[in-house]
Amino acid sequence: MYKLIEFIKGDRMKIVFLDALTLGDVDFDKFKNLGEVEIYKTTNKDEVISRVKDADIIVTNKVVIDKEVIDNAKKIKFIQVAATGMNNIDLEYAKKKGIIVKNVAGYSTNAVVQHTFALVLSLLNKICYFDKYVREKYSDSKIFTHIQNWFEIKGKRWGIIGLGSIGREVGKLARSFGAEVVYYSTSGKNNSYEFKKVGLDELLKTSKIITIHAPLNENTKNLLNYEKLNLIEDFSILVNVGRGGIINEKDLSKILEKKDIFVGLDVFENEPINKNNPLLKFKEKTILTPHVAWTSIEARDKLIEGIYKNIESFIKSSN
Numbered sequence: 001m002y003k004l005i006e007f008i009k010g011d012r013m014k015i016v017f018l019d020a021l022t023l024g025d026v027d028f029d030k031f032k033n034l035g036e037v038e039i040y041k042t043t044n045k046d047e048v049i050s051r052v053k054d055a056d057i058i059v060t061n062k063v064v065i066d067k068e069v070i071d072n073a074k075k076i077k078f079i080q081v082a083a084t085g086m087n088n089i090d091l092e093y094a095k096k097k098g099i100i101v102k103n104v105a106g107y108s109t110n111a112v113v114q115h116t117f118a119l120v121l122s123l124l125n126k127i128c129y130f131d132k133y134v135r136e137k138y139s140d141s142k143i144f145t146h147i148q149n150w151f152e153i154k155g156k157r158w159g160i161i162g163l164g165s166i167g168r169e170v171g172k173l174a175r176s177f178g179a180e181v182v183y184y185s186t187s188g189k190n191n192s193y194e195f196k197k198v199g200l201d202e203l204l205k206t207s208k209i210i211t212i213h214a215p216l217n218e219n220t221k222n223l224l225n226y227e228k229l230n231l232i233e234d235f236s237i238l239v240n241v242g243r244g245g246i247i248n249e250k251d252l253s254k255i256l257e258k259k260d261i262f263v264g265l266d267v268f269e270n271e272p273i274n275k276n277n278p279l280l281k282f283k284e285k286t287i288l289t290p291h292v293a294w295t296s297i298e299a300r301d302k303l304i305e306g307i308y309k310n311i312e313s314f315i316k317s318s319n
Contacts, residue, residue: 012036013056013315014075018043022061023082024300034311052076057311066090070097078102078314080307083294085215085243100314104306106165108294112241113169115293116211119239119264122287124209125150129284151208151235154178159207161200161223162214162242163190170211171195182207186214186223204231209239216243226251234260241293244268253278256285266293 012035020026021041031037035056043051043063052058052073058065061082067090070076079089081103094101122128126148133146158179160167171181171194181195184203191197200223204210210232214220224247232238232255240247244267255261256279264287265279271291279286 013077013318014038014054015057015059015311016040016052016055017059017082018048018051018063019061019082023304024295026300026304030308031311034308034315049073057314059307059311060088062088064088065094067093070094070099077318078311080310082303082307084108087216102310102314104303104310107302107306108296108299109165109169111296111299112166112213112293113173114296115266115289116166116170116213116239116241117173119241119266119287119289120209120211120237123237123239123262123264124153128287149235152178153209156180156208157182157206158209158211159183159198159203160195161203161210161212161246162186162220163192163195164213166241167211167213168192168194170213174209179209186220188219200228201231204228205233207236208233209237212238212240212242212246214242214246216245220246222246222248224248224252226254229255229261230259232259232261235262237262237264239264241266244271249277249279253282256282261285263287265289267291 014036017039020039049072057078059080079101158174160183163183182198184200266289
């Protein structure tokens with residue numbers, strides 16, 4: 001484990017990791033080959049400027065790097081996002097200031113696909129319910145089984161919202177289960193010869209399983225509001241491993257009050273989730289995980305390697 005603040009002396013640029021805790025238990029030793037490395041587990045908003053004021057390179061996962069931060073980081077030359085999404089960076093202002101911004105793409109595809117199926121199958125086969133039943137009531141049962149309604153994927157329609165690399169892989173696996181796969185492109189640009197493209201309303205009305213694999217942007221913010229969520233038929237499965245904010249959580253709560261839809265969420269409008277989030281009360285209809293779909297051991301190893309290579313490449317190009 002690393003300490004709250006760890007200094008590794010090098011002989012070149014100063015590299016500052018602002019929220020290293022989001023990467024898990026990582027060995028940062030090899031970064032000493034690239035320069036002087038300053039590592040913070042977490043960084044509050046009011047701590048950012050003081051921590052980056054002398055940095056040549058900033059590494060951030062979720063810490064916001066806006067105009068104010070950039071203006072106060074007088075030496076900054078390179079921003080490395082320890083993720084794929086870069087919505088926490090003022091990209092236009094960074095470009096104006098001649099600062100290079102890089103992310104790491106594709107590292108978590110397999111992990112997110114696997115977590116998607118973990119949520120779908122857990123909801124579909126009522127795994128949490130049956131586990132609780134066995135622990136609390138099964139020993140008193142008069143028969144060997146306990147019948148609850150659940151359906152097979154084969155022959156059902158699986159709707160995918162957002163057909164990027166993750167959505168495509170989910171589609172392939174869903175088809176191997178015997179599902180009919182359809183998709184809605186949130187950008188309008190993704191086309192596929194493998195799967196049928198449909199409108200959002202049709203997808204929501206006709207799919208028994210719906211999974212979301214889209215980024216959060218102007219096209220997807222509150223994409224699934226009350227009106228759209230109400231199109232989903234009872235006893236369907238809805239899973240979001242894309243971004244919080246695509247589903248309006250207050251509207252989803254209202255829908256769950258009146259309809260038997262089963263929901264798996266790995267992402268939320270506010271992370272960590274607010275204690276008063278209305279979705280927390282629907283224990284029988286939801287499975288909630290804390291934004292962990294991307295966090296397999298293999299995915300995090302790929303992410304660290306991508307961060308290292310990006311920084312190494314930048315430093316080499318600067319010499």
